[in-house]
Amino acid sequence: MLGEISYLFPSMNINIIANRAAYAATIQAFFAAEPCAIIGVLSRASDGDVAAEQISAWEKQVEILRGALNPSMEGVLCFEFVIPRIGRRVDNLLLLGQKVLVLEFKVGSKSYDAAAQTQVMDYALDLKNFHAGSHDALIAPILIATAAREVVEQADMQPIAGVFPVMKVNASTLRTVLAQFASSSPEQTLDYQAWLKAGYRPTPTIVEASQALYKGHGVAEITHSEAGAENLGATTEALTVAIDKARSLNRKVICFVSGVPGAGKTLAGLNLVCERRKHDERDQEHAVFLSGNGPLVDVLREALARDEVTQSKKGAQPVKKTDAERKAKAFIQNIHHFRDDNLKTTAAPIERVVVFDEAQRAWSREQASKFMRTKRDQLDFDQSEPEFLIDVMDRHDGWAAIVCLIGGGQEINTGEAGLEEWLRALRDRFAHWDIYLPAQLEEGGYLPSLQLAELKDSQVVRLPALHLGVSLRSFRSERLSQAIAAVMSGELAEARTQLEQVLKNYPIVRTRSLVVAKQWVKAKARGSERYGALASSGAKRLKPLGLNMGVKIDPCAWFLNDASDIRSSYYLEDAGSEFDVQGLELDWTMVVWDGDLIAQLDKALGSWRYRNFSGTKWQEIRQLVDQRYRLNAYRVLLTRARQGMVIVVPEGDTQDPTRSPEFYDPTWKYLAHLGIPEVPVMSPA
Numbered sequence: 001m002l003g004e005i006s007y008l009f010p011s012m013n014i015n016i017i018a019n020r021a022a023y024a025a026t027i028q029a030f031f032a033a034e035p036c037a038i039i040g041v042l043s044r045a046s047d048g049d050v051a052a053e054q055i056s057a058w059e060k061q062v063e064i065l066r067g068a069l070n071p072s073m074e075g076v077l078c079f080e081f082v083i084p085r086i087g088r089r090v091d092n093l094l095l096l097g098q099k100v101l102v103l104e105f106k107v108g109s110k111s112y113d114a115a116a117q118t119q120v121m122d123y124a125l126d127l128k129n130f131h132a133g134s135h136d137a138l139i140a141p142i143l144i145a146t147a148a149r150e151v152v153e154q155a156d157m158q159p160i161a162g163v164f165p166v167m168k169v170n171a172s173t174l175r176t177v178l179a180q181f182a183s184s185s186p187e188q189t190l191d192y193q194a195w196l197k198a199g200y201r202p203t204p205t206i207v208e209a210s211q212a213l214y215k216g217h218g219v220a221e222i223t224h225s226e227a228g229a230e231n232l233g234a235t236t237e238a239l240t241v242a243i244d245k246a247r248s249l250n251r252k253v254i255c256f257v258s259g260v261p262g263a264g265k266t267l268a269g270l271n272l273v274c275e276r277r278k279h280d281e282r283d284q285e286h287a288v289f290l291s292g293n294g295p296l297v298d299v300l301r302e303a304l305a306r307d308e309v310t311q312s313k314k315g316a317q318p319v320k321k322t323d324a325e326r327k328a329k330a331f332i333q334n335i336h337h338f339r340d341d342n343l344k345t346t347a348a349p350i351e352r353v354v355v356f357d358e359a360q361r362a363w364s365r366e367q368a369s370k371f372m373r374t375k376r377d378q379l380d381f382d383q384s385e386p387e388f389l390i391d392v393m394d395r396h397d398g399w400a401a402i403v404c405l406i407g408g409g410q411e412i413n414t415g416e417a418g419l420e421e422w423l424r425a426l427r428d429r430f431a432h433w434d435i436y437l438p439a440q441l442e443e444g445g446y447l448p449s450l451q452l453a454e455l456k457d458s459q460v461v462r463l464p465a466l467h468l469g470v471s472l473r474s475f476r477s478e479r480l481s482q483a484i485a486a487v488m489s490g491e492l493a494e495a496r497t498q499l500e501q502v503l504k505n506y507p508i509v510r511t512r513s514l515v516v517a518k519q520w521v522k523a524k525a526r527g528s529e530r531y532g533a534l535a536s537s538g539a540k541r542l543k544p545l546g547l548n549m550g551v552k553i554d555p556c557a558w559f560l561n562d563a564s565d566i567r568s569s570y571y572l573e574d575a576g577s578e579f580d581v582q583g584l585e586l587d588w589t590m591v592v593w594d595g596d597l598i599a600q601l602d603k604a605l606g607s608w609r610y611r612n613f614s615g616t617k618w619q620e621i622r623q624l625v626d627q628r629y630r631l632n633a634y635r636v637l638l639t640r641a642r643q644g645m646v647i648v649v650p651e652g653d654t655q656d657p658t659r660s661p662e663f664y665d666p667t668w669k670y671l672a673h674l675g676i677p678e679v680p681v682m683s684p685a
Contacts, residue, residue, distance in 0.1 A: 020082045021078035021079060022045035023080065027076070030065070038058075042080060058079070067175065069175075076196070078095075083123055091103055098190055100190075102127065102142065104120040105146065106143065108146060110148050110149075118528050122528050125526060125527050128162055130200055132198040133190070140159075140181065145168070210270055215311075216278075231263075231468055232268055235257060240272070242436045253399075254402040254433050254436070256435075256466065257404070258437075259407070265405040265406075272353075273353070277331070287351065287353035287354070288332075288355070289355045290356050291333075291334065294334065295555035295584070300332050305324035340376065346395065352396060353401045356402065358405060359405055360418045361416045362421065365384040387421070390402065420449065423435075426459070436466060438462065440469075483499050483502045488635050507644035508647070509646050510647045510648075510649060510679070511678060518590065521572070529587040529588065532572065533569070533575040533592060534581060534589050535594065536594060544656070547574075587642050591638060595618060595658075597609070597610060597667070598663060601669065608627075608631065610627040610631075618658065647671060649671065650664050
């Protein structure tokens with residue numbers, strides 16, 4: 001982070017603190033300064049030695065900007081403005097009137113590279129969404145390819161949601177564009193001092209967050225919501241205190257962290273592991289993040305490895321991909337590999353602090369025993385997965401700590417035991433373990449058949465800070481998770497009330513056309529915002545529409561690769577299921593609803609028809625646990641989007657008995673009854 005640098009703004013008679021820019025000055029002060037003095041300020045503000053190429057680029061920017069700006073203009077010019085979430089610096093920001101111009105220079109370039117256009121749009125969107133001073137401003141991303149041809153077809157560009165399309169200019173035409181912005185709405189002016197001092201609160205994806213934490217940033221730096229940052233900080237502090245107390249008293253402790261969908265439970269776990277590992281050489285805790293969510297583990301590991309390799313190329317010692325992957329694997333592990341490794345020995349593991357993500361998905365005794373007998377040749381295995389995992393950590397002499405991240409309503413697979421299996425094991429075998437948990441675990445269906453009173457009072461400590469109640473996933477609407485919960489439970493009045501609030505800032509629309517839905521998400525996404533198709537694993541009759549849920553996606557390619565890769569989510573050819581996307585997210589989603597879950601408005605409140613497609617026909621799902629898995633699958637799919645979603649309910653086909661309109665029409669009517677609007681008619685491209 002750049003230190004705070006003070007600049008005198010003589011024409012405004014104010015002294016401004018620019019804590020994100022390497023250089024900031026009024027336009028008049030910029031013209032009054034010697035170019036070498038400006039370069040000197042930029043050099044001193046940079047980390048390490050400044051390459052000759054960078055100095056040359058700055059000199060060219062100063063020259064071009066002096067030719068493009070008018071000394072009489074009222075405004076502020078910034079060089080090297082930091083965008084924390086992206087981890088990049090904008091070449092220049094120009095504050096003119098009520099507009100923020102984002103200038104990205106490609107000195108010597110003869111073309112307006114597509115990647116550069118995406119880059120400058122990302123900067124603009126990031127400011128609009130996460131910089132407090134920019135929420136009500138107009139943002140204009142401008143790409144300056146200094147040696148490129150003139151582009152004349154952009155004179156009538158209009159902003160969309162406060163952000164203009166990318167404007168493409170060269171060294172000569174920049175002057176005209178800046179003059180147009182300076183002359184428009186001159187009576188409306190930003191408070192430049194307030195803008196430069198305004199807070200920046202990003203909401204990163206879990207991929208971006210894991211990369212930031214891995215590099216040593218704290219949750220307060222990467223969290224958009226003030227309440228969310230405070231909540232996460234309090235949770236980390238509570239966990240740290242509990243673990244340190246267990247260490248000092250030589251005891252064993254297990255902490256349960258609950259939270260609403262998207263509240264940052266995974267982020268809290270990753271943050272704790274990062275904090276504990278900072279002192280690992282001294283303390284030998286070997287803290288590790290464990291998850292049974294294979295796609296999440298694969299995507300995060302790959303993202304960390306790719307980012308480390310990319311960042312290392314900027315230094316003197318590039319890192320090999322294999323070395324980066326090995327390091328990432330030590331940080332994030334698959335819980336099943338951890339389990340299998342500890343089946344081979346009765347020795348205590350090297351790890352003294354383990355975080356189990358989505359701990360409610362650990363297997364029941366029946367499921368674990370069946371798997372061990374058939375897949376691991378462990379004929380006498382007779383434990384639930386929670387019991388075995390606690391037993392592994394109980395092997396330590398002295399202290400040990402387990403943190404379980406618990407999501408409500410997220411069990412989506414056969415044999416997932418939920419929170420109760422952990423507590424039964426603690427009650428029956430591990431009464432010497434201290435238990436920390438939030439009171440919310442006694443509510444909301446976490447414990448359908450077990451009471452906390454069954455545990456020893458001295459064993460249980462209730463801590464409110466262990467519940468994360470603020471959704472961070474959708475920075476446009478913190479109500480989304482509550483709204484979807486009401487939709488799935490059939491609480492019609494509550495769902496309508498919640499959705500009415502959500503829809504003010506977070507678009508949810510419906511359509512019966514896959515083509516229209518694809519057009520909608522593509523039109524909404526700008527820059528590198530990621531969009532993709534989602535469908536239930538039980539959606540077996542979407543195949544005629546071109547979505548074959550029998551074909552597995554490659555999660556790393558789907559979530560991480562760019563729009564040029566046909567395997568990526570951008571192509572909208574392969575849909576991610578609830579198993580692929582749980583714990584991850586996209587900016588915009590297209591959720592395609594099949595006949596495996598049908599709303600029944602004419603039945604009891606909250607009634608659904610649950611079905612499974614087997615062979616050549618649909619079959620009713622009778623088991624309550626399997627019904628819950630299907631309902632939770634759609635709950636997961638409907639809470640993956642950070643910025644908005646379109647729900648596709650096909651019309652069906654009267655000629656196809658497996659796709660009869662009666663399998664889709666009731667759900668379509670239910671969504672309409674909830675007040676979710678249809679996709680507005682779009683003008684032809």
